[in-house]
Amino acid sequence: MTAPAQAPAPRGWRGISLAHKVPPPSGDYHWVYLWEWPIRTMHWLAGGSILVLAVTGLYIGKPYFVIGGDTSAHFLMGWMRAVHFGAAAVLVSTAIVRLYWLFAGNKFERWPALFPVRPRDWVNLVRQVKYYLLIQPERAPHYLGHNPLQQLSYTALYGVALLQVVTGFALYGQADPSGFFFRALGWVAPLFGGMPIVRFVHHVATWVFLSFIPIHVYLAMRADLLERGGAISSIISGGRFVPSGQRFIDE
Ligand code: HEM
Numbered sequence: 001m002t003a004p005a006q007a008p009a010p011r012g013w014r015g016i017s018l019a020h021k022v023p024p025p026s027g028d029y030h031w032v033y034l035w036e037w038p039i040r041t042m043h044w045l046a047g048g049s050i051l052v053l054a055v056t057g058l059y060i061g062k063p064y065f066v067i068g069g070d071t072s073a074h075f076l077m078g079w080m081r082a083v084h085f086g087a088a089a090v091l092v093s094t095a096i097v098r099l100y101w102l103f104a105g106n107k108f109e110r111w112p113a114l115f116p117v118r119p120r121d122w123v124n125l126v127r128q129v130k131y132y133l134l135i136q137p138e139r140a141p142h143y144l145g146h147n148p149l150q151q152l153s154y155t156a157l158y159g160v161a162l163l164q165v166v167t168g169f170a171l172y173g174q175a176d177p178s179g180f181f182f183r184a185l186g187w188v189a190p191l192f193g194g195m196p197i198v199r200f201v202h203h204v205a206t207w208v209f210l211s212f213i214p215i216h217v218y219l220a221m222r223a224d225l226l227e228r229g230g231a232i233s234s235i236i237s238g239g240r241f242v243p244s245g246q247r248f249i250d251e
Contacts, residue, residue, distance in 0.1 A: 023228050028244040034108050034145055035238045038101050042094040043235055046161075049094070051213075052087040053164075054206050056080045061203055088168055095161065108145035108250070114155045116148035124148050124249065132219075144248045153212075160208050167192075167202040 035043075058064065059080045067074050102111045116125055124141035125148035131140035132149075141147060146154065170188035173181030174195065189195045223231040234240040242248070 022226055023243055029241040030244050031239050031241055033239040038097055039109055040235055042097050045090055046094040049087040049090040050209055054210055056084040057206055113145055114151055116151045121148040142248050143250050145250050160205050164205050167198050170198050
């Protein structure tokens with residue numbers, strides 16, 4: 001008797017199947033340690049402070065609720081500003097530690113890991129984009145640390161954070177024209193074309209962060225589900241699982 005014909009694998013849009021990309025739930029995997037504790041701690045501190053800065057900053061720019069009565073009794077705007085500046089201090093502290101760790105960290109955390117400068121990185125950048133867009137998903141490059149697209153987007157986000165710090169302290173300096181920040185950042189307003197534009201840039205950059213967060217969370221969950229390596233827990237534990245036979249571009 002002949003065996004019944006095998007059912008064809010389920011095919012998705014344009015014949016692309018996502019199912020075959022998911023590695024088996026058990027097999028020969030091993031755990032690799034990537035992110036040391038300063039990186040993980042700074043990640044969560046920076047993430048938390050950015051959320052607080054966005055919530056309080058948007059309130060400062062355009063209060064989205066008010067408390068009636070004498071404003072000096074509840075001092076709501078004063079508290080929003082105080083919390084904004086406290087969170088700004090946390091963010092700047094994380095940036096200082098991150099800067100130090102660009103020299104002291106492991107090879108996945110140092111300067112070169114921030115920039116896709118080698119020709120092979122650009123080839124892999126295109127492959128990575130094609131993987132996310134489901135065009136040639138089978139040709140995705142394998143990296144232990146950040147792939148070139150992650151390198152570019154995280155470095156760009158560091159750039160936006162720097163812009164926020166500079167414009168934020170320039171705004172802060174306005175309160176005291178004899179103070180340190182007013183004098184140290186006097187060049188910022190002329191550079192941008194005036195203080196209203198500095199404020200506008202600070203506001204728009206907030207929306208860059210607020211747009212980045214859901215994309216970042218989505219891609220982390222996607223990697224966790226499709227690669228089965230524990231991508232999300234890697235920013236808590238520091239490591240993730242990889243199939244033992246797999247070669248990596250950055251190993
Ligand atoms: C070191 C970092 C930062 C400093 C020193 C800083 C400082 C300031 C200052 C002084 C103001 C004006 C407050 C006032 O007029 O009373 C402000 C407004 C604001 N900040 Fe920040 N900030 C920083 C980072 C951030 C970050 C990371 C975000 C968003 C994620 C943010 C979002 C905002 C927003 C939305 C406003 C209101 C802008 C508007 O007027 O529409 N800030 N910030």
